[in-house]
Amino acid sequence: MNEPKICRLCGGNAFLPVIDFGEAPLVNSLLTKEECGTEKTYPLLVEQCQKCFLVQIVNPVDSRKIYQDQDYLYYTGDMPQNSQYMRAFNSLVDDIQNNYTKAGDLIVEIGSNDGTILRRFTNRRVLGIDPAINVVVRALMRGVPTLSTGFDKQSARNIAEEYGLAQVIGGANCLAHIDNIHGVLEGVEALLDTYGVFWAECNYWGGMVSSKHYALIYHDHYSYYTLKNWVDLLNRHNMYIFDAMITEAQGEGLSLRLYASKDARRTKTQRFQDLLHKEEVSNLNSHETAKKYREDVIMEAEKLGTLVKKLAAEGKIIAGYGAAAKGFSILHLAKITGEHIKFFVDDSPAKQGKYTPVTHIPVFARKDIQNPDYFFLTAPNYKDIILEKETAYRNTSGKFITSDSEIIS
Ligand SMILES: [Zn+2]
Known part of the structure; x- marks a missing residue:
């Protein structure tokens, strides 16, 4: 631990923080029921080199932990x-x-x-x-x-x-x-x-x-x-x-x-x-831009967390659409947990029957679940495809929540 900090690009050693996610799980690995509770978390701190301005995780988790010890589920x-x-x-x-x-x-x-x-x-x-x-x-x-x-x-x-x-x-x-x-x-x-x-x-x-x-x-x-x-x-x-x-x-x-x-x-x-x-x-x-970025995303995450928690408190059933790494980072920063998101749906058979790290939210096939009141959309880049695919759900008053806190009915 406490390895010296050296910039991956230029070799510089002066860094300023960009954003600190705290302890976070490895998001590309879903868990079996037996594995729930045994997963490790690792600090997730993004910093910026003050010489070349590369934004980076300076001493990252050994990639072998990600690519070999675990199933890497992304095809x-x-x-x-x-x-x-x-x-x-x-x-x-x-x-x-x-x-x-x-x-x-x-x-x-x-x-x-x-x-x-x-x-x-x-x-x-x-x-x-x-x-x-x-x-x-x-x-x-x-x-x-x-x-x-x-x-x-x-x-x-x-x-x-x-x-x-x-x-x-x-x-x-x-x-x-x-x-x-x-x-x-x-x-x-x-x-x-x-x-x-x-x-x-x-x-x-x-x-x-x-x-x-x-x-x-x-x-x-x-x-x-x-x-x-x-x-x-x-x-x-x-x-x-x-x-x-x-x-x-x-x-x-x-x-x-x-x-x-x-x-x-x-x-x-x-x-x-x-x-x-x-x-x-x-x-x-520049660091000015990185600092402004941190303020902006913390505000975005708070807005989303507030919205999802409010809906959950009203008794609405909310599910995640796509058990993807991106979605887990959003939930982590927005402090949304299994209390608020009841389950995920995902098309990948390799993910179905598994659980999300730390939050232990189950992942099902879309056809195996009853429609929730809201789906939280984890992959904005598939928004159009998913909305089109889910026309029937939307016609029966199903709604989607996007990561920028928009509600689409
Ligand atoms: Zn650098």
């Missing part, structure tokens, strides 16, 4: 294919397929999960890399070559020897989970072809600030990057961003995608320069 392929999350990746796949590769080129994805993105490429060699064994098994069963390993300089060299250099390397929503980001980028440097393209898609601190969003804060999100953070980070590894944009993957401006190359002369797009400029004029990379 990309379980997401609705027509969701905005999956739709957001159409442009990525098109870009890589049509603009950045030709037949026979190698495309490597870090944190490839069950191979959902890689299997969409045609006439390209693909290779997935993911440390979580259960998702790798699923990817292999779907015919996507995948290695169950971490990614660093050594594994990159091994891959290069076996497969040759990659023309495209990237990762979606996995880079926030990585403590030793420099190790990963050294691997990218070693495996990427001179004119190859590195892409990343991850949660965006700028969107969290502008939409007062805190559901993405949990133990396995170590870093909350701005575009400027990425520019600094990649420059240290001789890569230069030439394109960046906000995608609709997480909704609310929460998802940043960028493309980088080792070739510094590559033309930089206007949208990349505009986004960087917007960060400057809005003072995003």
Whole structure:
């Protein structure tokens, strides 16, 4: 304990707090009945480096605790294919397929999960890399070559020897989970072809600030990057961003995608320069902005907690829709417990019959439960799909509560 605090990006050692969730459970693991009461909690403190302004969990819980000792229940392929999350990746796949590769080129994805993105490429060699064994098994069963390993300089060299250099390397929503980001980028440097393209898609601190969003804060999100953070980070590894944009993957401006190359002369797009400029004029990379963020989200959480507790006190039955990590972070900060939320529904069979950590709220299949008075919507990015799917429920006076305390009937 009391390890020295060193910034993951720049090596700086001066930090200021952003938000403290206190002791919180690991949210990607649901419990069996027998496991209830035995789960551990860990401090969840988000801080900001005062040199490079990366918002981060400085000394995170060992990721092996998350990915190996526990069942990691998240499969990309379980997401609705027509969701905005999956739709957001159409442009990525098109870009890589049509603009950045030709037949026979190698495309490597870090944190490839069950191979959902890689299997969409045609006439390209693909290779997935993911440390979580259960998702790798699923990817292999779907015919996507995948290695169950971490990614660093050594594994990159091994891959290069076996497969040759990659023309495209990237990762979606996995880079926030990585403590030793420099190790990963050294691997990218070693495996990427001179004119190859590195892409990343991850949660965006700028969107969290502008939409007062805190559901993405949990133990396995170590870093909350701005575009400027990425520019600094990649420059240290001789890569230069030439394109960046906000995608609709997480909704609310929460998802940043960028493309980088080792070739510094590559033309930089206007949208990349505009986004960087917007960060400057809005003072995003500063502690003033982080402090304002904390005030905003604490107010949001209090508002939601007050609303849910008031409805529960009136005898209304409230259930959670989607037993997702994001939802548990919201409940935690809003101090909403099993007293207020009676059960969760979730489409994933792996989650049904289990219980939420600490609050021990049971998770059922939607078809197995009686309609509650209200559903609390844990995943705002699926709002439209869920509201459409639940037309019959809404027609019989069922209502939804969103994380920003809106009631939808
Ligand atoms: Zn730093």
